[in-house]
Amino acid sequence: MSFQPHTSSLSQANGAGTSTLDVSLGPQHPSTHGVFRMNVRMEGETITKLQPVFGYLHRNHEKLAEKMSWLACMPYTDRLDYICPITNNWAYARAVETLAGIEVPERAEYIRVIVGELTRLQNHTAFLGFILGDMGAWGSALMYAFREREKILDLFEWLTGARMMVNYMRFGGVRCDLPAGWLEKARAYVETYPAFLDEMEALLTGNEILLARLQGVGVLSAERAINGGLSGPVLRASGVDYDIRKVDGYGVYPRLKFRVPRGTVGDCFDRFMMRILEARESIEILRQAFAQIPEGPIVNPAAKQRGFKPPVGEAYGRIEGPKGELGFHLISDGGEKPARYHIRPPSLINLTLLEEMCVGTKIADVMVILGSIDIVLGEVDR
């Protein structure tokens, strides 16, 4: 049975028929995850052309960094992807450590893995809520997700003093040690997380409406995903086995055992499931890290923070952020300030294939596809 497009007798009488319609979606739209605009051309309800327009949240981050000391750039990286600030700190710290050849003590590496994986958990939790919002279920799922995310943010606040703008990592380590009792609390929390995921899966994964909205929508082939330079869960949903934690093996990840989930179809449902599976793997990583974390210094005493001057050179440091490959390309002229400071934000690069995924689908699916890429405009516009 196929659905026949309906043309009203009135429009036929006027000789109008179906006409092309240009719509400017955004920037003030609840489902655009910030201030993002799309110029959409539609044939009836079907998308024929889509042009992303961004820059509404541009804050001149890269140029500002050239006017600031190396340390002063650190709190600004919190504001890139404001959903997961700790991984942003980590990527920048890693780039600077590559540039200056700074060793990181073992305990600091474990702390980084723990807070990094907690960040991945809370990002994917928020994603589960947001994508339901994009589908129009603006309520229960988002509230449950945010109730859970708040518990992780409470852990971050206890550790760093702020829920989101943490400013936690330093060159060669982290700013402060775990407070007494933090590890036990975090461990106890992580043990409750699978129950939440099970509840979310009972609520969502089998739901026929959700399946109808996600399956077969916005299909992206592995070839196109690789050619587009995508990374993170969006790339792996298309069936590509590429995880920087495995490929680069940075930090203490080679010592931790975890699997990299992969999709088969590359549609929105694969991208949705990818988050759930990754969160489950993150729990495994966290359990191992809690068991292995050693005592010791948390920051390399040889690394200078104030008045830090790395040697002349150039370095690219990258990590597997919750949204994909987050990299910092830094050029130093030996001075107190970066000579050039460039960010490779996963959200921006993942957006580049949006038109390809959307053309041919209905206007209501555009929000779902955009939501399944999981962007944050703070990172796209910088």
Place this chain on the structure above:
Amino acid sequence: MNLPGSGIFKGMAVTALNFVGSFFDPKREKRLITEQYPEERPTLVETSRSFPFLIFDNDPETGIRCVACKICEKECPPQCIYIVQDKDANGKAIRRPAIFDIDISVCMGCQICVEVCPFESIRMDNIYEVSSYGRFGDLVIHKNQLLKSNEYYRQIHPTEAAETDARIEAARIKKAAAAKAAAEKAAAAKAAKEAEAKAAATTTQPEQPAQ
């Protein structure tokens, strides 16, 4: 394969459980967790931070720790600190700030000023109700508002304050020991010099009558 629609009912059951649980959950995990803000105040964690303040010991006039070295002013990422060094009656600069302003509409609470301060004089406060009617002037916090006692610091961040106090005490003991050692050294040197002079005097003494 499940019955069509069973997924929806399963989801509905979860929602129903959460709804009922928000009132009667025995494990209190799903209970309502919303804070009724103006009536209920959040209990802040110890490390919680908002804006910086200046510490003084005992007296806000003489006990101010800040020496107006301007390191925080230079390092502050959004450049929200403004410091002018004080001068005495003769126009000579003294180690004390005459003006110390922080524009909290610009401050982002990153606590880099705290980390770079070598004199343990600037610390993070945990105040959060600082809204005002004036858009520009009212949000610039001046020195007299910024100065808070060390007791207040101990009250809001007990662990951190204890560490800071221990550090200051250790530095004071070290300094006192160094001063004592220096004084002893000076005394010893003086004694040696005197002895030398005395010895010289005794050797030259027999010639004195001849002069």
